[in-house]
Amino acid sequence: MLCKSIVYSVQKSPKPRQLHHMPKAPLPGEPAKPYTLTEIPGPRSEALLNEFSKIQQVGSIQYFGDYQRSVGNYLADIDGNVFLDMFMQLSTLALGYNHRSILGALSCGGNQRVIANRPAIGLFPGLEWPCKIQDTLLQPCVAPKGLPCIFTAMCGACSIEHAIQMAFIKYAERHRRGKDFTEEEKESAPFNKPPGCPELSILSFEGGFHGRTFGALALTHYKYIMKIDIPSLQWPIAPYPHYLYPLDQHEKENKEEDARCLEQRSIPFILDEIQTGGGATGRIWAHEYFELNIPPDIVTFSYKMQASGFYHSPEYMPKQPYRVFNAWMGDPIQILLLEAVLQTIEAEDLLTHVCYVGNYLLCQLNALQHEFSDIISSVRGRGFIIAFDTRCRDMKKKLMHLLRNKGIQVGDCGTKSIRLRPCLIFGEYHADIFLEILRDCLQELAEY
């Protein structure tokens, strides 16, 4: 069973260990505010888009970034515009642009030699690989409780693909009760036929998104444009609770909604934390808030974790090699970047920071929602995973257009929602800039 990547548990934050939050000021190198000099996309981005459209579908490209000039929370484009980035490359950049810890890791000669020799990690891992895994993904404060095993991959979709394979393998092993593969299984498997390739399925949530490769896409039930014309699998789909917000004012209704959707099943439980992991919620993993009695069987990661893959419980480890396998099985550079991210999270107490600023942002958005209740509603979130609804699809487009032209980059979500996914060094100072510009835009829409 795959969980939709949204946090939906009780709304409380851990006690801050200390109170040295960042001052209300720009970070070193950051501009004081976002600014735009052109319509977005500007003429240089337009010209480059026009050129690039000959070799690629460019309809998804918003503008071209100038990553040499981008810094901290600010994304510069090639037309001289500078955005306060609250989307951070689909929520994948943990520490914003050109963070000193990331640049430091990449400028180290020893690391460059590690990066230069990308090995097939499943065959010839480097000397430092087990140790680096231990110091990053398996740190006691990082690894999900109860899941001491790891499989690494190149990206999020591959993590999902290999995670569901491991679940199928374990499921079949249980049913085989210690017996070896039969000859019939071995002979039918290369031809995609049962019993070798059995007719098993994964249960996933209505509305969920888990990736775009064939297996991950079969678990995705989001926008039709992602799936239309592509064959799929008749796997079951579970209802997903539709909550009312704010949560503390709708406890009764939401509990009823939970009861409607929840049913305990004795099947492998896979939690997809690709978007929610890496500190985005104010804890390393969103499911730390769930207060589960037993750990999930598998937890996938990617995005802010820089490295991709999944944790799993020891009983899921396949008995034979090459069953869950991949040429690269991840890339050492991803672990070096993760190392820099985790060291910064620790040194700057960024989890406490995310909880604090996330709560501040949610409170202020709730106030705006009351003031502009015709335009926005259902403010919700945890830490830096925040979303709100607009009245309709058209209103969402208008609001995003206004925000972007005033230098705020946010993310699109569903039909009428806007999502905020700032990086972990987003501060109260940046929140205030965003809130002021958002208020201007809402005012403009209200008068319109």
Place this chain on the structure above:
Amino acid sequence: MLCKSIVYSVQKSPKPRQLHHMPKAPLPGEPAKPYTLTEIPGPRSEALLNEFSKIQQVGSIQYFGDYQRSVGNYLADIDGNVFLDMFMQLSTLALGYNHRSILGALSCGGNQRVIANRPAIGLFPGLEWPCKIQDTLLQPCVAPKGLPCIFTAMCGACSIEHAIQMAFIKYAERHRRGKDFTEEEKESAPFNKPPGCPELSILSFEGGFHGRTFGALALTHYKYIMKIDIPSLQWPIAPYPHYLYPLDQHEKENKEEDARCLEQRSIPFILDEIQTGGGATGRIWAHEYFELNIPPDIVTFSYKMQASGFYHSPEYMPKQPYRVFNAWMGDPIQILLLEAVLQTIEAEDLLTHVCYVGNYLLCQLNALQHEFSDIISSVRGRGFIIAFDTRCRDMKKKLMHLLRNKGIQVGDCGTKSIRLRPCLIFGEYHADIFLEILRDCLQELAEY
């Protein structure tokens, strides 16, 4: 239709542009010969394997590499052994270990800033991205003829996944004859149901391997251990020609075998060049040897190309954005590495070099095959994609064991085959070392 990644056309090589092949000597920094100090894996690798087995299936790991000490064609392990590497990380390292051009690219500060800010390339590509794509993947001497469009991805399996999606989209578009999606298609697609998710299929070759994600695995009909217990799709499987070698002595039989397997079909034609591209055959793409009258519709790449993705013809470009899409859509570091590889291939005329040394190696292997016909047979290949059969699975294991303990790293393949996949800077000098040790091993087996 997916092609099995093996070159099977006529056996002739392009005329060398010049004759300045590398001298018969080690490359700078390389040892004179491979050497082993311990059994393989050595005690340090064994100890680390034992430790690492607690967190991962380690049955596929041969030993741990010391990549700081590896150089050129030589892979050092952590027990002080140094292997002449004729497998090169599953054929993915194009220029061997710690090549100056790769280290040079990684030590450049501007490149480090590009790498530090990995963007969501489908949304906010960097200023330099289109230009870098143009200068690398789309160079006239690099891009496959007739395929000027490109989609980039993180790894080979993802390239296959997105390539088959694009083929399905194009196929459906043709059948729709310019009409828009129907409401029924839009409503059924998120739930995996037809007509939104149609019952279409991909025809792939018996025995082929294309990757380990769900879609790629459904096209893979290789070893059962890759597929057993994992559900699959009832897609059709085409016979693949089983040739007799050497090709020039079996023209008649092989033509009959072709006739048995070939049937022209008016369906999208996808060529998987993930393992064969990047100069491994002595041309950038293996299908350059096929002398096709019309180009394939899609050509996938990864491995030696450093970057992953696929080329496609303009008519395959989806009309709507977000249909073939992915969070990262590749990584700028992969293009920077490809740039270094291509510049080196050009500067050192490595394609000519690969043809020359590949032919030399094939000739010498053919001679050995005559001398030891009880042990090895069916020597075959093109450039640096070479394989031969052993008498049986057991003989293959013995030979690989002997070779490895004398410091030669080769690759496993099928039931009884051994594959050689040296990097592009493998020279006649290295070939001679390999051939001498191989002869010793064959002699030992013959006496046994």
